[in-house]
Amino acid sequence: QSALTQPASVSGSPGQSVTISCTGTSSDVGTYNLVSWYQQHPGKAPKLMIYEVSKWPSGVSNRFSGSKSGNTASLTISGLQAEDEADYYCCSYEGYSSWVFGGGTKLTVL
């Protein structure tokens, strides 16, 4: 039940695309299509951006997309905007009715 592995930071310029990876194991990300992604601005609660690997909650821009390959899930943000600058966290089901989060990635929009 170790945290999922995310890069500490990523950056991109406005209009560009960035991808944030989330690496787990064959016991969590690799087995279940139950990966979600959260955006967190400073001092705010996390906000659901993607669930079940690639589904969008109502109201979330389709500039955010999710995918998975093997034990690694990814969040891609296209057409970067200044307001996308935030921390991003992945989360995966790990079996036995338990959930595990990633360590978080700070996105900087240059």
Add this chain to the structure above:
Amino acid sequence: QVQLQESGPGLVKPSQTLSLTCTVSGGSISSGGYYWSWIRQFPGKGLEWIGFHHNSGSTFYKPYLTSRVTISVDTSKNQFSLKLTSMTAADTAVYYCARSNGVYGADFDHWGQGRLVTVSS
């Protein structure tokens, strides 16, 4: 629109029990197949799922916290609560309550604003 709000002490002494309450507004806590969770965020920013209560009556906890944690629901007050015993400095965190649904509660789609809990004598 469902809203969640945490309440409880911001300072707990080592070895004491933390008690937090989450008040749900804009919807009944007992309707729908929802999961009602507690999630914490440590000062270094990592998030940790603590556990949740499902409207079926089942409750699930992070395995290594099972001996210390209890999540309960009070439908008459539309609230759910967290009790965490034997608090230490390592439990210092912002505690969030959240609602999820879907497969095994796959999407934490509504969150409270969070309650900072510091463990110190």
